[in-house]
Amino acid sequence: MLHIEVLEFLITSKMKQIELAENIYYVGVNDRHTERFENHIALPDGVSYNSYLIMDEHITLIDPVGANFMEEYLQNIKSVIGDRKVDYLVINHDEPDHSGALSAILREYPDITVVGNGKTFAPLEAFYGPIKKKHTVADGETLGLGAHRLQFFTVPMVHWPESMVSYEQSTGILFSNDAFGGFGTLNGTIFDDQANLVFYEDEMRRYYANIVGKVATQVLRAVEKLNGISIKTIAPSHGLVWRSNPAWVLDRYTKWSSYQSEKGLVIAYGSMYGNTGRMAEIIARGAADAGVKEIKIYDVSKTEVSFILSDIWKYKGVCLGACSHYGNMYPDMTLLTHEIAHFQPKNKCFALFGGMSWSGGGLRTLTQIAEENAWTLVGESVEVKGAPIREEDIDRLYNLGKTLAEAM
Numbered sequence: 298m299l300h301i302e303v304l305e306f307l308i309t310s311k312m313k314q315i316e317l318a319e320n321i322y323y324v325g326v327n328d329r330h331t332e333r334f335e336n337h338i339a340l341p342d343g344v345s346y347n348s349y350l351i352m353d354e355h356i357t358l359i360d361p362v363g364a365n366f367m368e369e370y371l372q373n374i375k376s377v378i379g380d381r382k383v384d385y386l387v388i389n390h391d392e393p394d395h396s397g398a399l400s401a402i403l404r405e406y407p408d409i410t411v412v413g414n415g416k417t418f419a420p421l422e423a424f425y426g427p428i429k430k431k432h433t434v435a436d437g438e439t440l441g442l443g444a445h446r447l448q449f450f451t452v453p454m455v456h457w458p459e460s461m462v463s464y465e466q467s468t469g470i471l472f473s474n475d476a477f478g479g480f481g482t483l484n485g486t487i488f489d490d491q492a493n494l495v496f497y498e499d500e501m502r503r504y505y506a507n508i509v510g511k512v513a514t515q516v517l518r519a520v521e522k523l524n525g526i527s528i529k530t531i532a533p534s535h536g537l538v539w540r541s542n543p544a545w546v547l548d549r550y551t552k553w554s555s556y557q558s559e560k561g562l563v564i565a566y567g568s569m570y571g572n573t574g575r576m577a578e579i580i581a582r583g584a585a586d587a588g589v590k591e592i593k594i595y596d597v598s599k600t601e602v603s604f605i606l607s608d609i610w611k612y613k614g615v616c617l618g619a620c621s622h623y624g625n626m627y628p629d630m631t632l633l634t635h636e637i638a639h640f641q642p643k644n645k646c647f648a649l650f651g652g653m654s655w656s657g658g659g660l661r662t663l664t665q666i667a668e669e670n671a672w673t674l675v676g677e678s679v680e681v682k683g684a685p686i687r688e689e690d691i692d693r694l695y696n697l698g699k700t701l702a703e704a705m
């Protein structure tokens with residue numbers, strides 16, 4: 298069967314339409330193939346690129362999807378509108394995970410008007426070339442589609458300078474793009490009331506910590522800005538649509554953006570022969586005996602950094618350990634310390650430890666990074682020569698865990 302015939306068959310076969318409200322549809326796609334988001338963050342459970350379609354006098358698409366999903370995306374659109382044409386395409390955010398399908402949309406609907414704010418079009422045209430019909434909206438401006446009316450709010454740096462959200466006034470649906478998004482495909486469950494929220498909360502926080510946590514102040518500002526409107530549904534461009542309890546996701550974003558931590562400890566270490574790992578176990582015993590119930594221990598060579606950073610965002614205590622490697626620290630620890638320094642989770646209790654072979658380097662480098670980034674260190678950092686087999690070393694490690702627990 299020819300490629301085009303497959304597409305025509307799929308279009309005429311009529312997918313089951315997913316309605317957020319009368320005449321507002323989900324037309325997004327799941328990405329189960331990309332291994333790393335932004336070619337950087339692991340996606341063991343994939344990610345969704347959500348797009349929405351408003352059927353009205355002026356048919357309107359809210360944010361396209363990535364470039365690799367054009368066929369499926371067009372099928373989703375045409376399963377709702379058939380041979381009618383799309384009039385407006387709202388670009389809330391230029392990043393290619395959303396805008397990648399723009400060229401294909403412009404080819405399919407050459408008379409479409411692309412809607413963005415004053416900062417949208419320069420980067421967009423730098424990615425995709427000139428756009429024929431553009432409509433620029435100001436912060437707070439509205440656009441009538443017929444029975445529906447969209448209002449646009451700029452949310453700079455959530456997650457790029459041009460980012461904005463679109464609010465549909467008659468239904469109270471906020472199309473929030475990256476804000477309130479999360480990793481994980483939508484496995485038949487599109488809405489929050491259909492889903493296992495434990496999984497999606499973890500994937501939302503991992504997304505938050507690794508994508509927008511860096512600009513937490515701007516995120517908080519955006520949340521405060523949106524406090525003035527009545528939001529009934531939050532429809533982000535990744536992850537679940539929050540129609541039953543949007544306050545749940547707003548609360549979490551407020552908590553993460555204001556650096557509120559839970560009592561718990563993340564111990565992340567790099568170890569070549571396991572001795573620094575044994576040190577981590579002793580520190581954990583000290584913390585547990587002092588009453589810490591949530592303790593996560595990560596070998597940085599095994600667990601991808603985005604998962605560790607997500608737990609660091611969640612918990613108050615952060616204990617980092619590295620063996621030495623040619624007078625420096627174990628190399629796989631470098632990415633984690635870089636990410637902590639870059640994303641700057643605040644209100645943490647840090648503690649450090651390291652293993653030394655002949656001249657050390659693991660703890661020395663960690664200490665230098667801690668000083669450069671003004672991390673609040675708790676207890677006395679512990680360096681152990683060889684293995685943690687001497688009583689004095691075991692006591693120092695155990696006490697470091699206890700001190701951390703008491704400081705939380």
Ligand code: FEO
Nearest residue numbers: 392394395456475
């Ligand atoms: Fe989902 Fe910043 O793109």
